[in-house]
Amino acid sequence: MPAEEIFYLPLSELAKRIETKKLSPVDLTQLYLDRSTKLGPRFNAYARLMPEAALEQASAAEKEIQRGHYRGPLHGIPYAAKDLLAVKGVPTTWGAKPYADQTFDYDATVIEHLNRVGAILIGKASMIELAGGMGYRYASASLQGATKNPWDTKCWTCGSSSGSGAIVAAGLAAFAIGTETWGSIICPSAFCGVSGLRPTYGRVSRYGAMALAPSMDKIGPLARSAEDCARVFSAIAGHDPKDRSTVPIDKGAFTYSPSLDLKARPIRVGWLTNAWTKLDAGVAKALLAAEKVVRKYFGSVRSATLPDGPIEDAANVIVAAESAASFRTLIRSGRVSELADPTGQIAGYVNEQYSAADYLRALSFRELLQKKMEAVFDSFDVLVTAAQPVPATLLEANLETDISFPDPLGAIGNLCGLPALSVPCGFTENNLPVGLQFVGRAGDDFAVIQAAQTFQLHTDWHRKHPKIV
Amino acid sequence: MNGKSSSSISRREFARRAAIASAATMVPVGALAAPSTSAVPAITQTPDSPSLSAEGKAEAEARYQAILAVYSTRFSETQKADLRRLSYEAQEPLDRLRAYPIANGDGPALYLKPLVEREKKTEPAVIPHAATAATTKP
Numbered sequence: 056m057p058a059e060e061i062f063y064l065p066l067s068e069l070a071k072r073i074e075t076k077k078l079s080p081v082d083l084t085q086l087y088l089d090r091s092t093k094l095g096p097r098f099n100a101y102a103r104l105m106p107e108a109a110l111e112q113a114s115a116a117e118k119e120i121q122r123g124h125y126r127g128p129l130h131g132i133p134y135a136a137k138d139l140l141a142v143k144g145v146p147t148t149w150g151a152k153p154y155a156d157q158t159f160d161y162d163a164t165v166i167e168h169l170n171r172v173g174a175i176l177i178g179k180a181s182m183i184e185l186a187g188g189m190g191y192r193y194a195s196a197s198l199q200g201a202t203k204n205p206w207d208t209k210c211w212t213c214g215s216s217s218g219s220g221a222i223v224a225a226g227l228a229a230f231a232i233g234t235e236t237w238g239s240i241i242c243p244s245a246f247c248g249v250s251g252l253r254p255t256y257g258r259v260s261r262y263g264a265m266a267l268a269p270s271m272d273k274i275g276p277l278a279r280s281a282e283d284c285a286r287v288f289s290a291i292a293g294h295d296p297k298d299r300s301t302v303p304i305d306k307g308a309f310t311y312s313p314s315l316d317l318k319a320r321p322i323r324v325g326w327l328t329n330a331w332t333k334l335d336a337g338v339a340k341a342l343l344a345a346e347k348v349v350r351k352y353f354g355s356v357r358s359a360t361l362p363d364g365p366i367e368d369a370a371n372v373i374v375a376a377e378s379a380a381s382f383r384t385l386i387r388s389g390r391v392s393e394l395a396d397p398t399g400q401i402a403g404y405v406n407e408q409y410s411a412a413d414y415l416r417a418l419s420f421r422e423l424l425q426k427k428m429e430a431v432f433d434s435f436d437v438l439v440t441a442a443q444p445v446p447a448t449l450l451e452a453n454l455e456t457d458i459s460f461p462d463p464l465g466a467i468g469n470l471c472g473l474p475a476l477s478v479p480c481g482f483t484e485n486n487l488p489v490g491l492q493f494v495g496r497a498g499d500d501f502a503v504i505q506a507a508q509t510f511q512l513h514t515d516w517h518r519k520h521p522k523i524v
Numbered sequence: 525m526n527g528k529s530s531s532s533i534s535r536r537e538f539a540r541r542a543a544i545a546s547a548a549t550m551v552p553v554g555a556l557a558a559p560s561t562s563a564v565p566a567i568t569q570t571p572d573s574p575s576l577s578a579e580g581k582a583e584a585e586a587r588y589q590a591i592l593a594v595y596s597t598r599f600s601e602t603q604k605a606d607l608r609r610l611s612y613e614a615q616e617p618l619d620r621l622r623a624y625p626i627a628n629g630d631g632p633a634l635y636l637k638p639l640v641e642r643e644k645k646t647e648p649a650v651i652p653h654a655a656t657a658a659t660t661k662p
Binding site for chain 2: 270364365367368369371372375389392397398400401402404405407408409413415416417418419420421422423425
């Protein structure tokens with residue numbers, strides 16, 4: 056068994072070793088598979104491991120590289136994908152019992168893109184059932200059961216990309232693909248102490264991904280650093296005729312260069328003063344320290360505020376109405392009762408009751424909000440605050456009643472399709488990670504990556520990982 | 525803070541990641557140096573909730589009854605109580621959204637994206653031959 060550190064190497068280092076033939080993709084894949092087989096069940100991190108297919112892919116990658124055909128920085132790199140992305144011939148459960156035997160005969164576009172650059176899919180990551188589309192009350196709302204946080208197995212990873220967060224945090228794969236409709240990349244990234252990118256809406260094709268709220272669903276990477284996220288993002292971004300919500304060809308692609316000059320474009324930072332009404336004491340302490348780093352290394356840092364209005368209300372109406380449409384067959388058939396969570400079993404019936412007039416009103420509010428946020432981004436390139444106001448929560452917590460807090464930034468970011476990147480920025484006294492999020496103007500994914508990379512250049516929180524024995 | 529934040533939000537948040545619960549100590553922003561031990565209270569709308577207007581209560585109850593009218597046999601008594609609670613919790617956010625001033629000309633963020641040429645299936649150009657066209661007429 057190699058030193059544990061190999062499981063936490065950044066993509067740049069893994070790629071360098073693979074390109075120079077110092078590290079075999081087959082060996083690396085086998086190492087991650089062995090670790091995932093041993094530790095995956097401890098965290099409920101996977102819906103399914105795919106050892107045979109993964110080793111076949113790895114062998115093909117190795118042969119190509121031996122022949123001198125190196126495809127780029129993801130060639131031979133093992134990863135996991137949230138179990139709502141179609142993989143040809145492999146069960147895709149959407150984390151939910153009614154779909155436990157579901158299989159597609161095609162690959163999601165994201166999987167195709169990653170195949171094309173030679174990445175190795177080693178497994179499907181566990182997730183909250185239907186990505187939370189029918190609501191949920193407990194962390195156990197999953198076909199795979201509650202995903203346990205590698206930093207403290209008494210705590211949750213957050214959802215709905217639960218397994219994706221656990222896999223990266225526990226060093227079970229080099230990166231993972233998650234999705235977000237409202238918080239499902241940013242929150243697991245924060246709770247698990249990893250870096251996670253929620254791209255601009257429409258930047259990554261959802262073809263082959265489970266639809267929850269089609270006007271808000273997004274796909275993005277969870278990885279060891281902002282730079283690693285950028286590398287994965289550059290492989291999966293781009294226009295896709297099969298997903299007509301993707302942005303046009305000339306605006307879809309993202310190019311990442313490791314030689315990126317972080318000072319080439321001065322970043323104007325807006326430090327948010329009203330994103331959270333209350334913060335956990337440990338989060339507050341880490342945030343204060345992070346603010347000092349930001350103020351020291353970014354040229355322009357000024358206070359910023361979010362606009363007013365029924366922001367979360369509009370987001371709730373849109374998600375409720377669209378999810379009711381997405382899962383109407385499930386609701387009408389009554390099989391929604393097979394979901395694991397007591398709220399998930401019934402909330403869809405309420406979602407069905409929203410009127411088209413209220414849905415359209417929410418969309419009208421969204422349009423106004425987009426304009427307001429455009430105005431905010433005339434003054435700032437990124438907005439910064441804590442990714443979550445609390446650290447990882449207890450597995451058995453009742454998510455509906457125990458604590459309530461407003462999350463206008465999460466609602467704004469997802470209503471307006473804004474890119475965001477959460478990076479680790481410290482720990483609480485209980486050694487639970489704290490996340491810092493950078494949010495940018497729609498289409499300016501580069502700004503959040505640049506800002507997060509700059510932060511990570513001057514901190515080493517992203518290099519910490521849980522001690523797993 | 526946004527206009528509604530102090531009234532907090534429903535915890536029935538579809539698709540919401542965290543819907544976070546914690547036993548953590550919370551610190552009011554703006555007083556970070558003086559940690560507070562106060563937890564944010566959970567908000568639960570009930571049929572007796574004073575924050576709903578009579579019309580709001582009627583609408584919430586109608587929502588619940590509409591569900592029962594179609595699916596009544598599917599639910600246990602506990603689930604019915606939960607459904608009723610959820611039906612009422614949905615009301616206050618709707619009332620806030622409807623109260624927000626939106627003008628008639630404020631269009632929804634909704635658009636039809638017509639198929640552009642490159643997304644259409646390429647079909648071979650057909651130039652009908654006069655004689656052929658004549659013979660295929662009914």
